[in-house]
Amino acid sequence: MKNHKIKFPKGMYQRLRDHLLQNANEQLAYLFCHQSTDAYGNVCILPGKLIAIDSCPDDDTLKRTGTSICVEPELVNEVYAQFIESEYSCLVNCHSHPFSSSKVSFSGVDDREDKLEAQYVYGELNSVRNEHCRKAEHSFASIVVSQSDFDSRLVTKDGKFETVETITSLDNGMTIEKHRSHNSASEIGKAWHRQTLAFGEEFQQSISRSSVAVLGCGGLGSIIAEGIVRLGCKKIVLIDDDNLESSNLNRWQGAKLSDVSRPKVEVLKELLLAYNPVIDVEVVSASVHSEEAISRFKNCDFYLGCFDNHKARFLINRVAVQYRAIYLDAASVIEMDSSGQIDLLGNRLGVVLPGVSACMDCSQIDYYDRESILRGYADPGLQEGMRKQGYLDSNNDMEEEGPSPSVYPLNMMVSSLLLMEFANLFGKFRPLAVNQYLNSVNLNTPNMISAELDLIEDYPGKDCPNCSSVLGAGDSISLENFYEREEKAIVLDNLDLSEAIAI
Amino acid sequence: MANPIKINGEEIVVEKNDTVDQHLQRGEQAIAQNDDGSFEVITAEEAKKRSMDGIRSLVVNQRAVRRG
Numbered sequence: 001m002k003n004h005k006i007k008f009p010k011g012m013y014q015r016l017r018d019h020l021l022q023n024a025n026e027q028l029a030y031l032f033c034h035q036s037t038d039a040y041g042n043v044c045i046l047p048g049k050l051i052a053i054d055s056c057p058d059d060d061t062l063k064r065t066g067t068s069i070c071v072e073p074e075l076v077n078e079v080y081a082q083f084i085e086s087e088y089s090c091l092v093n094c095h096s097h098p099f100s101s102s103k104v105s106f107s108g109v110d111d112r113e114d115k116l117e118a119q120y121v122y123g124e125l126n127s128v129r130n131e132h133c134r135k136a137e138h139s140f141a142s143i144v145v146s147q148s149d150f151d152s153r154l155v156t157k158d159g160k161f162e163t164v165e166t167i168t169s170l171d172n173g174m175t176i177e178k179h180r181s182h183n184s185a186s187e188i189g190k191a192w193h194r195q196t197l198a199f200g201e202e203f204q205q206s207i208s209r210s211s212v213a214v215l216g217c218g219g220l221g222s223i224i225a226e227g228i229v230r231l232g233c234k235k236i237v238l239i240d241d242d243n244l245e246s247s248n249l250n251r252w253q254g255a256k257l258s259d260v261s262r263p264k265v266e267v268l269k270e271l272l273l274a275y276n277p278v279i280d281v282e283v284v285s286a287s288v289h290s291e292e293a294i295s296r297f298k299n300c301d302f303y304l305g306c307f308d309n310h311k312a313r314f315l316i317n318r319v320a321v322q323y324r325a326i327y328l329d330a331a332s333v334i335e336m337d338s339s340g341q342i343d344l345l346g347n348r349l350g351v352v353l354p355g356v357s358a359c360m361d362c363s364q365i366d367y368y369d370r371e372s373i374l375r376g377y378a379d380p381g382l383q384e385g386m387r388k389q390g391y392l393d394s395n396n397d398m399e400e401e402g403p404s405p406s407v408y409p410l411n412m413m414v415s416s417l418l419l420m421e422f423a424n425l426f427g428k429f430r431p432l433a434v435n436q437y438l439n440s441v442n443l444n445t446p447n448m449i450s451a452e453l454d455l456i457e458d459y460p461g462k463d464c465p466n467c468s469s470v471l472g473a474g475d476s477i478s479l480e481n482f483y484e485r486e487e488k489a490i491v492l493d494n495l496d497l498s499e500a501i502a503i
Numbered sequence: 504m505a506n507p508i509k510i511n512g513e514e515i516v517v518e519k520n521d522t523v524d525q526h527l528q529r530g531e532q533a534i535a536q537n538d539d540g541s542f543e544v545i546t547a548e549e550a551k552k553r554s555m556d557g558i559r560s561l562v563v564n565q566r567a568v569r570r571g
Contacts, residue, residue, distance in 0.1 A: 026570065068571040076568045081559045095570040109571035120564055128561045144570075 003211075003235075004154055004164045005299065006033075006045040006092075006143075007324045009355050009472060013169040019052040020096035020145050025064040028053040028071060028095045030079050032088035035139065036299055036323055036474035039292070043154060044299040045090055045141060045164070046324055046472040051079055066099055068109070084128055089136040089476060091121055094143040103180045104146035106153070111161075114142050118155035136476060143167075151179050166209050168301055170353060173428035174326065176209040176301065191276070192232050199427040204232055206426045211235035213297035213325075214304050215288050215316060217264040218242070219251035219406055220330050221306035222271075223415040226253055228304070229272050231423060234279045236272065237297045238265040241287045251408040288312050294479060298323045304418065305329035305350070308404070310368045311376030313350075317360040317367075320352055321466040322473050327352035328421060329360075330414045334405040345441035347414035349433070351421060355460060355471055357434040362461030365438075413439070434458060 008016075020027045032049040053071060055062040061075040083091050093114070097104050106114070118140040126138050141164065143152040152164035167177045196204050212233050214225045217240035225238065244252065244259050244267055252264075254271040265283035272281050286293045289312070297303070303325050305316055313329060320327035329350035337343040350367065352359050360367040375383060421433050434457055460467035470477055 028568070028570065068569065071568040073564050073567055077562050077564050080564060081562045084558050084562065093568070093570070107571055109569065113569050116566065117568060120566070124564070125562070128558060 002042055002162055003040075004043045004045070004162060005166045005168060005301075006047065006141075006152065006164055007301070007472075008047055008167065008169040009324065010170055012047055012050055013167065014171065016050055016094060016143075017145055019050075020094060021098055021147060024066050024098055026067065026069040026096050026098060027064065028062075028069050028093070030083070031090075031092035031094060031143075032083055032086050033090040033092055033141075034088060034472055034474035034476045035090045035136075038297075038299045039295040042299055043139075044323070044474065045092065045154075046474045047092065048088055048472055049086065051082070053079070069095060080125060084125065087476065090139045090141060091125075092141045092143060093117060094145070097144060097146050100146035100149075102146065102148055104144055104149045105151050106142070106144055110142070110144060114140075114153075114155050114161075115159045118157075118159065122157045149180050150177060170326070170356060173432065174206065174210070174301070174425040176206045178205075178209055195232070199423065199429070203423075203427045207232045207423075208234050210302060210426075211237070211300040212302045212304060213237040213239060213300040214268075214306060215239050215297070216306035216308070216312070217268050218306060218308065219248065219253075219408070219411045220332070220415060221304075222253035222255070222264075222268055223411055224304055224306055224330065224418055225268055225272060226275065227415060227419040228422065229275050229279060231419065234276070235300075236279060237282045237284065237300060238268055239284045239286070239288050239293045239297060240264045241285055247403070251406055251411055289315060291479065294319060298325075300325055302422070303327045304422075307331075309376070310370075310372045313360060314368055314373045317352060318466055318470070319479070321354045321359050322470045322477060324354045324472045324474075326354070326425065327359075328418050330418045332406070332410045332414045334407065334410065336405065342443065345410055345443065347410065347417065347437075347439040349414060349417040349421060349437040349439070351433045351437075353432065353434065355467070356432075358458040358460055359464060359466045361466050362464035363458050364456060365458070410441070413441075 016029055016031070019029055030051040030053070031045075031047040032051065034046040034048060036044045036046065038044070053062065053075070055075065061072040063070045095110075097107075121138050121140040129138060139154070141152065141154045143150060143164075150167060152167065154162045154164060156162060163179070165178060169175050169177075192204050210233055212228055212235065214221050214228075214236060217225065217238050221238075221240065225236065228236065240263075242264050243261055244255055244264050246257075246260050248264075249255055249257065249260070255267060259267045263283075263285045265285050269281045269283050272279060282296060284293045284296050288294075288307075298319060303316055303320050305313060305327060307313055307316075307329075316327060316329075319325075327350070329348075329352070331348045331350075333344065333346045333348075334342065335344040335346070350360060350363075351357060358364070417437055417439065421437075424430055425432065438456075460471075462468060
């Protein structure tokens with residue numbers, strides 16, 4: 001079965017419900033949305049603009065009663081015209097059944113009218129689009145809400161209904177709602193009884209509906225993947241293109257000697273299914289930079305970054321903002337001094353809440369080693385030119401670097417930070433981390449508590465190329481263009497290497 | 504009545520033509536083609552307005568939207 005979803009930006013779902021349930025009469029609104037279709041055919045609708053339908057008291061283009069609503073063509077055509085003019089490709093009709101205090105479902109009138117309106121959107125409106133715009137082909141969906149429930153569906157080109165399973169909104173925390181008839185009592189099992197005593201049943205329901213991509217299944221990813229399953233997450237995508245090596249065994253959670261040489265994602269999938277056999281685990285043994293990998297995880301609600309390189313962070317930060325996924329990034333580092341003594345045991349948790357907090361590009365923290373990103377994206381000819389210009393250290397190629405030190409307890413510390421913030425997004429037991437934690441082990445006292453623990457408030461930059469222009473754009477902006485544009489952006493804007501690129 | 508040659512979302516995409524290329528300033532002016540096939544240089548804002556007026560006239564839905 002398809003797993004379609006709607007991801008609302010901050011505050012919009014509440015504004016929609018407030019409009020639709022403002023009094024005892026049915027109300028109507030439209031959403032202009034981008035959308036994203038993943039490799040499994042699941043559609044994620046990304047609303048960007050809310051059009052609340054209203055009229056003057058003496059205007060007869062809008063008729064509302066407690067059980068019906070009718071909008072005359074002259075009013076609805078204004079909505080269609082605005083939609084055609086906009087950059088959005090998905091139109092969502094939203095209306096209310098205010099008389100219903102609990103479970104809601106579409107009526108027979110809704111079924112008939114949804115099909116007729118979809119026919120117009122897919123037919124005549126698409127023809128206008130084809131003639132004048134380059135944006136993606138239009139699609140149509142609908143939502144009905146009651147006082148405490150919703151139902152939603154995509155209407156396909158051939159007039160079939162496909163259920164939208166979840167509505168996700170990020171306000172003071174993460175809320176994932178599901179139509180009541182789709183809820184099952186087994187969502188809260190005995191396994192999570194002690195946890196619900198702490199965080200509550202609503203927490204457990206929301207977390208069980210979430211979808212999570214674990215990006216990088218190494219020393220950090222293996223711990224974090226186990227952690228989210230134990231918290232109750234049931235839809236997981238694992239991405240990594242490496243095989244397990246003997247040198248991973250000091251820190252790879254759950255690995256056995258007999259697992260060496262097997263793909264990390266396969267080993268991890270087995271372990272997770274052993275913890276909970278009913279979860280849905282997808283594995284992709286490919287680079288996170290590949291189109292195949294991104295098409296499989298892009299619609300997830302969370303991206304958990306467990307990388308050891310800045311190039312991957314740079315890409316995933318951009319994809320997270322574009323597909324409105326919460327991005328939690330864990331990193332640990334051990335620095336040695338010239339005499340071979342430990343100089344730093346450090347951890348860092350990055351939190352990117354698209355549209356709510358700064359992304360890694362516009363954060364106050366200098367998040368990336370931009371030179372290593374540039375090395376990762378630049379072709380060999382450009383790299384050579386940059387070396388000649390002195391922009392790259394010829395003795396500092398990533399490929400030539402030896403293995404870096406890495407230990408299990410340090411990975412555990414940052415994994416715990418990440419898992420606590422993941423839980424907090426649903427449990428809302430303390431203010432959200434906006435934006436980053438920095439944490440390091442105090443090397444000067446026997447007390448291992450962090451020497452530094454900062455919570456930095458950091459909001460989206462008005463001029464940030466990510467937060468201002470691609471937020472929630474979904475498939476409207478191709479990732480192929482993203483790669484090309486970012487490569488140029490790094491060179492020209494961020495690093496001011498225009499001379500190097502001219503070589 | 505002149506029609507803009509091509510519109511790309513918010514941005515006017517200019518197709519250069521030898522006869523008017525010297526007048527072109529990308530992003531500030533667009534080239535419109537008249538009904539008789541001749542070209543004229545107009546502002547991007549005017550080009551967009553003419554195009555959108557054209558699109559609006561094509562939205563001719565006759566049905567009311569109902570839900571119940």
